[in-house]
Amino acid sequence: MRKISISLTDELDDALESIAIAQGTNKSRVIDNYLREHKVVQHYLEIIRSEPKTGVFAMSRKIVDDLKERTTISG
Numbered sequence: 001m002r003k004i005s006i007s008l009t010d011e012l013d014d015a016l017e018s019i020a021i022a023q024g025t026n027k028s029r030v031i032d033n034y035l036r037e038h039k040v041v042q043h044y045l046e047i048i049r050s051e052p053k054t055g056v057f058a059m060s061r062k063i064v065d066d067l068k069e070r071t072t073i074s075g
Contacts, residue, residue, distance in 0.1 A: 008016070016027045023030065035041050047062045 013027075016030050020027045020030045036045075043066075044063055047060055047066075051060055051062070
């Protein structure tokens with residue numbers, strides 16, 4: 001697992017803290033669980049799992065193409 005740093009609003013931080021307390025876990029586990037449940041994240045996890053490990057600085061060609069397509073559609 002990697003450690004990252006993110007900035008959150010006080011309101012969101014309080015909500016995550018409340019959820020963590022209710023679940024008996026920590027905020028990072030709550031964030032990890034919610035991200036894994038998100039459909040877009042699930043989509044990219046499937047792509048990453050289907051391809052061989054390409055290294056830290058390489059990005060999946062399928063993900064790059066998908067992101068380009070999403071940007072073109074929304075932009």
